[in-house]
Amino acid sequence: MNRHMRPGVWGVLATPFSGSTFDVDENGVAQLVEHADAAGVAGLTVLGVFGEAARLSWAERRLVLETVLDSTDLPLVVGCTSLATAPVIDEARMAVELVGDRLAGVMVQANSADVATLDAHLRAVHEASGADVVVQDYPVVSGVHVSSAMLGDLVARSPHVTAVKAEAPPTPVAVAELTARCDVPVFGGLGGINLLDELACGAAGAMTGFSFPEALVATVEAWDPSEPGKAREQLLPYLPLITFEQQVGIALAVRKECLRRRGLIAESAVRPPARSLPDSMRPLLEAHVAAAAAATDPNGGE
């Protein structure tokens, strides 16, 4: 197995922006990385969907990656945005070039329900770039619906695939199907909303963004199949915030504002055409962040 692809929590990095031109805020990137690192994540996933990779220029993607590399020694998974082989290879090659031996893998969308097509795609990306592949099954973004059984079997016979990120609901069912068929770590996503159930079904952890990554780390560390109550206890105080963050259509805007309120980034703007935070959510958000902060540090202020 890929020595990099540790179980645990892989933080999915947001990309903070500055000002009316939405410039990449390198300082904010560094702070988010340092916070996640200190929170105990196993690694970081950069240029994912919630890193707004599809809204970055090519130069900005490089800038984000370089900033992350300068801010941590953690292994990295680098997300690829495209669905077709040739442009994914472009993305994978940039990841290999910049990240080098700290690259845990490139994350590639499951792009076809047809097993031969998907197999050829994953294989071609690996062969052309040299990178290991993390398969992301995320139909809301890809528009592609694959069977977990097919995917699990394909992964089992694909040594270049070193992890799966399971984001096709119902995800606990998918995790159970995948872990019954292949041995690579399978990670939950979707902000951790079904993390307890995914762990119970054999997930190796979570690969997702959440404004309190320390909560996900504590939950996964506390996971013990014979005593699920321990992990449950860790996650419980954060679950209201998780359900608040996972609101369809505004999830990223909510999360970035939570990060801002925590002092981790200076501004919370999302790039258009993504939807910005409705004003009606601001007071709720404050209360949620305060409650989560109190759970994180019972003695401290926020």
Next chain:
Amino acid sequence: MNRHMRPGVWGVLATPFSGSTFDVDENGVAQLVEHADAAGVAGLTVLGVFGEAARLSWAERRLVLETVLDSTDLPLVVGCTSLATAPVIDEARMAVELVGDRLAGVMVQANSADVATLDAHLRAVHEASGADVVVQDYPVVSGVHVSSAMLGDLVARSPHVTAVKAEAPPTPVAVAELTARCDVPVFGGLGGINLLDELACGAAGAMTGFSFPEALVATVEAWDPSEPGKAREQLLPYLPLITFEQQVGIALAVRKECLRRRGLIAESAVRPPARSLPDSMRPLLEAHVAAAAAATDPNGGE
């Protein structure tokens, strides 16, 4: 305001079935009603989406309604399945005929983004049946996306509309928009997954199915805008089960099996083509129900 349309929790009734022919289990219907009544709900919503109304024959709908009427004195909202005016009127008239003055309203889907079309639809249903109307905004089921602002304004000038069930995510944002524009009670749905946020935005309660309706009742009763922590404390122990129940595609199958494990119904089958419960979910489900039961009755067994 409609004297029936009380704030609080309106339980959405599941329809239990028996045997390989999936016959309506009248006894199970009665038990669910009695349990909800004892749990303190303000009323019941019958023949809703999660009551599988769209999978019942006309005679079975009558049977369910009559069984409910015989089992409780609570006011009832009766769901209408169709999207067009004439068949909704058929449904509304049956509700009026059977339920009489215990009818709090017929629940009608928002069927058009065009305000004039929607207005004419709601008005026609009311005029033809005499029933008050609860508007349900549930795009996953209706396929119709309406603006909350438009809907709120329309409701404000429609005396025959006595409540809104807001199920277009992000629902807290929708509840805020609706309650700013109209005075009727606005209820959250979706199994209570965002209930705390919906209450904070002005919701009058929840109109939804959840296998522990007592938890929703306790939460809504504890709601105090100046002390949101009280309601949060009530809901927290149930939130893992709520996120478990709300899994896309298997939500109803999960909930009915939870109800069965609680002893409220004898069998948990859903009618095809709805998806049945994946076996991998059974052990998780047991643990969830046990944890929720422990929270409900700390001294009792399940």
Next chain:
Amino acid sequence: MNRHMRPGVWGVLATPFSGSTFDVDENGVAQLVEHADAAGVAGLTVLGVFGEAARLSWAERRLVLETVLDSTDLPLVVGCTSLATAPVIDEARMAVELVGDRLAGVMVQANSADVATLDAHLRAVHEASGADVVVQDYPVVSGVHVSSAMLGDLVARSPHVTAVKAEAPPTPVAVAELTARCDVPVFGGLGGINLLDELACGAAGAMTGFSFPEALVATVEAWDPSEPGKAREQLLPYLPLITFEQQVGIALAVRKECLRRRGLIAESAVRPPARSLPDSMRPLLEAHVAAAAAATDPNGGE
């Protein structure tokens, strides 16, 4: 084989409405039936999607059926609107009761991609009602995507299924797949837009609405696999109108106005929430109908 289920053109009947209350116009129904009969259709499909069955009350459905029965001796297929077994049985029983031995079949939507679920559904409808079944594969309406191979194999072993209406694009591919696997007549739909290709793939004809059914009849009658040019010649002058009628979102509104301009119905309203005819289409529509009428009767006026 069902003696009723003749190859050829099965006209799908529109339901004309009158006045601001959109009452069913029985006289218009009768005229449409008589026109289709005179045009040489093999049978009629009543209460289909384009008959707006989903927007009729139960009494109106009976009225339409009875009016049709009084207006022709043709065999009838009766459409069922629901997706679940129990309400489809309600619909099928009404069809059997009213239509008697002139019933060629009830048309039932393919309601599941799972072969066992679909098999049980079709079988249950047949057994409860006694009616033969025409399967309609129309994913735009049903939201269900089935494999043509699975459907063809299922039909081949289902003696109670006597025809398939293939409306899952690409329909010629579906027709080829179905006719390779089962022996019942397979009909194209979708207004005839791919009729030539469907015939070339083995379709037994068309089951669809088009404002000039005589054109579809002439095309199917002229079909000769060794001389496809003959059928092509028949359809060609109508193809611009067919592509005009098949416009997404306004197809029914366009067709009904074409029927009105032909003098077959008095008013062309569609019931809300269906979209009405945009004014910008009126002059084009006149020209299309005039051109088609000239092709139909080179010596006559319209």
Next chain:
Amino acid sequence: MNRHMRPGVWGVLATPFSGSTFDVDENGVAQLVEHADAAGVAGLTVLGVFGEAARLSWAERRLVLETVLDSTDLPLVVGCTSLATAPVIDEARMAVELVGDRLAGVMVQANSADVATLDAHLRAVHEASGADVVVQDYPVVSGVHVSSAMLGDLVARSPHVTAVKAEAPPTPVAVAELTARCDVPVFGGLGGINLLDELACGAAGAMTGFSFPEALVATVEAWDPSEPGKAREQLLPYLPLITFEQQVGIALAVRKECLRRRGLIAESAVRPPARSLPDSMRPLLEAHVAAAAAATDPNGGE
């Protein structure tokens, strides 16, 4: 008005591939360009959806563009694949750099139903790249549904927008709405399936791929609002092939095989995960191409 943005037919270029590795076939690109040029197109649209731009690497996009530039003197529209501003600017800048003053515009997807967001997007692309903008309204690809009225008004006050490609069905309705509100040329697309109706609604021509571009040119040249029959006569013999090519899901595979059969490209493969040509379509395709070829050159062979 942009001197380049001539009315007429803008051919949308397919990208031919060779062998099992699907390499870009430069020779095939050149032949397609030369054929379109000889057919009388007003210009060419390169790197569009049907050019499979989203499945090309960055280097391949350059290669295609350079090959086109070497093969013709026609003005070019260059398609942009992304939906967000920063990556579209990357694409637009490459177009400006390579195409220089032969660039008629970059084609940018309408990426938001919100007028301010769309306005800012189009403006930013123009300002950062210097290119004029052709707006493409193609919801099947973008997932974005904009109002034609909003788009028309925005275009009317955006001097940097020099054309619209209207591909939101019903397209004739959209063309009528757009041409009533703005003065730039509005082009139909979708393979020409509603070309006659789009011209009748004020379209300046067609911007689309079709295996017989000469047919579209002849139709647009013959267009005379006072004698629509002339254009109709030109298009009629090709309409069966157009409806055959426009089959949902296999349209590009069909078209490329038509081009191959015409001798314009050597192989007809589409890049995965696009669907390849079902074998059942091959004999039909031969017959369609033969009939269209006979119409194109009544005296010649194919």
